[in-house]
Amino acid sequence: MTRTIEYRDALREAMSEEMRRDQRVFLMGEEVAEYQGAYKVSRGMLDEFGPHRVIDTPISETGFAGLGIGAAMSGLRPIIEFMSWSFSLVAADQILNNAPKMLYMSGGQFPIPIVFRGNNGAGGQLGSTHSWCVESLYAGVPGLKMAIPFDAYDAKGLLKTAIRDDNPVFFLESERLLGIKGEVPEEEYLIPLGQATLRRRGDDCTIVGFGRPLYFCLEAAEALAREGIECDVVDGRTIRPLDIDSIAESVRRTNYCVVVDQSWPFASIGAEVAAQVHEHCFDDLDNHVIRVHSDDVPAPYAYNLEQEMLPNARKIVEAVRAVTYAG
Amino acid sequence: MPVRTVLNTTIEHVSILDEDGNFDADLGRDLIPDDDAVRLYEHMSICRHFDEIAFKLQRSGRMGTYPENRGQEAASLGAAYVLRPDDWLVPCYRENTGLFWRGLPMEMILLHWMGDERGNQIAADLAMTPQAIPIGTQLLHAVGLAWASKYRGEDRISCTFFGDGATSEGDCHEALNFAANLNIPVVFLCQNNGWAISVPTKIQCSAPTLAQRGMAYGMPCVQCDGNDIFAVAKVVRDAAELARTEHRPTFIEAVTYRLGDHTTADDARRYRDQAEVDAWKKRDPLLRLRNYLSERTLWDDDREKALAARAKKEVAAAARRAEEIADPARTDMFDFLYATLSPDIEAQRSTARTSSLGVDPTQLDDARSSGIEEAV
Numbered sequence: 001m002t003r004t005i006e007y008r009d010a011l012r013e014a015m016s017e018e019m020r021r022d023q024r025v026f027l028m029g030e031e032v033a034e035y036q037g038a039y040k041v042s043r044g045m046l047d048e049f050g051p052h053r054v055i056d057t058p059i060s061e062t063g064f065a066g067l068g069i070g071a072a073m074s075g076l077r078p079i080i081e082f083m084s085w086s087f088s089l090v091a092a093d094q095i096l097n098n099a100p101k102m103l104y105m106s107g108g109q110f111p112i113p114i115v116f117r118g119n120n121g122a123g124g125q126l127g128s129t130h131s132w133c134v135e136s137l138y139a140g141v142p143g144l145k146m147a148i149p150f151d152a153y154d155a156k157g158l159l160k161t162a163i164r165d166d167n168p169v170f171f172l173e174s175e176r177l178l179g180i181k182g183e184v185p186e187e188e189y190l191i192p193l194g195q196a197t198l199r200r201r202g203d204d205c206t207i208v209g210f211g212r213p214l215y216f217c218l219e220a221a222e223a224l225a226r227e228g229i230e231c232d233v234v235d236g237r238t239i240r241p242l243d244i245d246s247i248a249e250s251v252r253r254t255n256y257c258v259v260v261d262q263s264w265p266f267a268s269i270g271a272e273v274a275a276q277v278h279e280h281c282f283d284d285l286d287n288h289v290i291r292v293h294s295d296d297v298p299a300p301y302a303y304n305l306e307q308e309m310l311p312n313a314r315k316i317v318e319a320v321r322a323v324t325y326a327g
Numbered sequence: 328m329p330v331r332t333v334l335n336t337t338i339e340h341v342s343i344l345d346e347d348g349n350f351d352a353d354l355g356r357d358l359i360p361d362d363d364a365v366r367l368y369e370h371m372s373i374c375r376h377f378d379e380i381a382f383k384l385q386r387s388g389r390m391g392t393y394p395e396n397r398g399q400e401a402a403s404l405g406a407a408y409v410l411r412p413d414d415w416l417v418p419c420y421r422e423n424t425g426l427f428w429r430g431l432p433m434e435m436i437l438l439h440w441m442g443d444e445r446g447n448q449i450a451a452d453l454a455m456t457p458q459a460i461p462i463g464t465q466l467l468h469a470v471g472l473a474w475a476s477k478y479r480g481e482d483r484i485s486c487t488f489f490g491d492g493a494t495s496e497g498d499c500h501e502a503l504n505f506a507a508n509l510n511i512p513v514v515f516l517c518q519n520n521g522w523a524i525s526v527p528t529k530i531q532c533s534a535p536t537l538a539q540r541g542m543a544y545g546m547p548c549v550q551c552d553g554n555d556i557f558a559v560a561k562v563v564r565d566a567a568e569l570a571r572t573e574h575r576p577t578f579i580e581a582v583t584y585r586l587g588d589h590t591t592a593d594d595a596r597r598y599r600d601q602a603e604v605d606a607w608k609k610r611d612p613l614l615r616l617r618n619y620l621s622e623r624t625l626w627d628d629d630r631e632k633a634l635a636a637r638a639k640k641e642v643a644a645a646a647r648r649a650e651e652i653a654d655p656a657r658t659d660m661f662d663f664l665y666a667t668l669s670p671d672i673e674a675q676r677s678t679a680r681t682s683s684l685g686v687d688p689t690q691l692d693d694a695r696s697s698g699i700e701e702a703v
Binding site: 026052055057058060062063064065066067068069070071072073074075076090093094097098103104105106107108109110111142143145165166167194240241242244 | 444445448449456461469470472474476478485497502505508509663665667669671672
C-alpha cells in the first residue's frame with residue numbers, strides 16, 4: 001500500500017520510525033521542538049518523543065554539531081538539523097575536521113554515527129548567504145557520506161539508511177522540495193547509499209543529476225523528447241559514495257553525457273562526475289561531457305536573476321543539443 | 328531609582344598548599360590521605376622524567392615534536408585523582424599526568440608524538456578521548472559525551488582540559504553556553520599557563536580572570552592554584568559532585584605556568600623574561616608536594632633516589648616499546664576511514680592506485696595488480 005505524502009512528511013516518518021526503533025537516536029537543532037521545525041519537518045515529534053529526544057538549541061551551529069559528535073563518540077546516534085546548510089559553514093571545523101576523522105584518528109575507537117541534515121541550495125530568493133550548495137565544498141572530505149534525495153520516497157528511504165549508518169552522513173534536502181508530494185509505501189523500506197536510479201529512460205543522451213536540479217533535468221528531457229531526443233535521466237541519489245558504475249552503464253548505451261550540478265562550476269561535483277565519466281567511458285563517448293552548473297556568481301536576490309542563475313531546463317536543453325551535435 | 332545594580336559578584340581563588348609550604352588544614356582535611364600524597368608525588372616525578380626523555384627523543388631526531396608538560400603536572404593529575412574511573416577525560420596535550428594516572432600506557436603518548444595514529448588507539452575502559460591537537464574543539468565533545476550520559480540516565484560526567492588560549496575560540500564559548508543552558512554534567516578545567524605560544528594571557532583576555540568566563544554563561548566558576556594538587560583536587564571534587572548530582576557544569580581556572588617551551592618547535596626565550604620563569608620555578612608543583620611530604624616524614628633522600636631509579640627504568644621501557652613497534656602497513660591508512668569501505672576506496676586500498684591516474688583500479692586484473700606491487 002502506498003500513500004501520497006509530502007517530502008517533509010517523508011523525512012519526519014524516517015526520523016520518527018528510527019527513533020521508535022532505536023532509543024539511541026535523537027533529534028537536535030534550532031527550532032526543531034516547540035516550533036515543530038523551521039520548515040515543519042519535525043511536526044509532532046516533540047509530542048511523541050518529548051524534550052529529552054527532540055531538543056531545541058541555542059543559535060549555535062558549532063555548539064550542537066560538536067555536542068552531537070561527542071554524543072556519537074559515546075554511542076548515541078544523533079540527527080543534527082541545520083535549518084540551512086548555509087549555516088553549517090560556521091560549524092565547518094566540527095563537521096569536516098572532527099566528525100569524518102574521529103574514527104580514523106582514534107584508530108577505530110570512536111565511530112561517529114551521526115546525520116547532519118537540512119536545506120541545501122538556492123531556496124527561492126533567500127539571497128546569497130542563505131543559498132549555499134555545500135556539496136562541492138564538503139564531498140571531497142574522506143570519511144563522510146553524502147545523500148541528496150530527489151523525492152518523498154527517496155527522502156524517507158535514504159534518511160532511514162543514513163540514520164543506521166555508522167559513519168557521518170551529510171543529508172542534503174531542499175526547501176524547494178519539502179512541499180512536493182510523492183508516493184511512499186506504508187511498509188518499511190530502506191534505500192542503500194551508493195545506488196543511483198533512473199528517473200527517465202532514453203537512448204540518445206545521458207543526463208546525470210542530483211537532488212532538486214533533477215526537476216530541471218526532467219523538464220528538459222520532456223522538451224527534448226518533443227524534438228526527438230530521448231534522454232536517460234540518472235539520479236545519483238548519493239554523492240559519496242558515488243555510483244559511477246550505474247552512470248557509466250547509461251553512458252555506454254547513449255554515448256553522450258551531460259552532467260547537471262547546482263554547485264558553481266569550478267572544482268565541483270559536476271567536474272568530478274565529468275572526469276570520472278571520461279575515465280570510465282572514454283572509448284564509448286562520441287563527444288566530451290558537457291556540464292551544466294549554477295552560474296559562477298553568488299545566488300542573486302532578484303527572482304528572475306536567481307532563476308537564470310540556476311542550472312535550469314533551458315541550459316540543459318542547450319547542453320544536450322550541443323553534446324549530441326543536434327544544436 | 329533609574330540605575331540599579333543587577334549583578335554584583337565575586338570570584339574565589341582556592342589555595343591549600345602554597346608555595347611557601349603553608350597548608351590550610353581546614354580546606355585540606357580528608358582531601359588526600361598520606362599514602363595517596365606519596366603516590367601522587369611519585370607519579371608526578373615519573374611524568375617529569377618522561378617529559379625530559381620525550382624532549383631528548385625529539386632533540387635526537389627520534390620524535391617529531393613534543394609539548395613539554397613541565398610545571399603543569401598538578402592540574403590534570405588532581406582532577407584524575409578525584410574523578411571516578413568511568414568519568415570521561417577529554418584532554419588537549421598537556422595532561423600526561425592525568426592520563427597516565429587513569430592508566431594510559433606511557434608509550435601511547437610517545438607513539439602519538441612520534442607520528443603514529445596507534446598512539447590514539449585508546450582502550451575503551453580508560454574512558455578518555457585522544458589528545459585534541461586543534462585548539463578548543465574537544466570542549467564540545469566533552470559536552471556531548473556528558474550529555475549522552477545524562478540522556479542514558481547514567482551519573483557519569485566529563486572533565487575536559489584546555490589552555491588559556493582555547494578560551495578565545497568560539498567552540499569554547501558555545502560549549503560553555505550549551506552546558507549551562509542544557510544542564511550538562513561537565514567540568515571545564517582551564518589550565519591557564521600564562522602563554523598561548525607567544526601570546527600572554529593579558530593580550531588574549533581583558534578580564535582580570537578567565538574563571539569569570541564561566542560566570543558569563545551562568546555556571547559556577549572558581550579559580551585555583553593550579554600548581555597545588557590539593558587545591559585542584561578540592562575544586563574538581565566539588566565540581567564533579569555538582570555535575571553528578573545536579574547536572575550543573577563548573578568552570579575552573581587552574582593558574583599554572585608552562586616552564587618549558589610551547590613545543591619543541593618553539594623557543595620561549597625569544598618572548599618571555601627569564602626572571603618570570605625563575606619566579607615560577609619556585610612554585611613548581613613537585614617541589615611543593617615533596618616539601619609537604621618531607622615535613623611529615625613521609626619522604627626522604629633515599630626514597631627520592633629510589634624513585635629516580637624507578638622513573639628511569641619505567642620511562643626507558645616505555646620509550647623502547649614505542650620505538651620498537653613495527654611500522655604500520657600501507658593499508659592501515661584506509662582501515663579506519665569508514666566503518667565499511669566503499670568500492671572506490673577499497674580499490675585504492677587494495678591496488679595502491681587511484682582512478683584519477685587514468686586507470687580504473689576495479690578493472691585491474693590480478694596479474695596487473697601484482698605487476699604494480701613489483702614495480703613499487
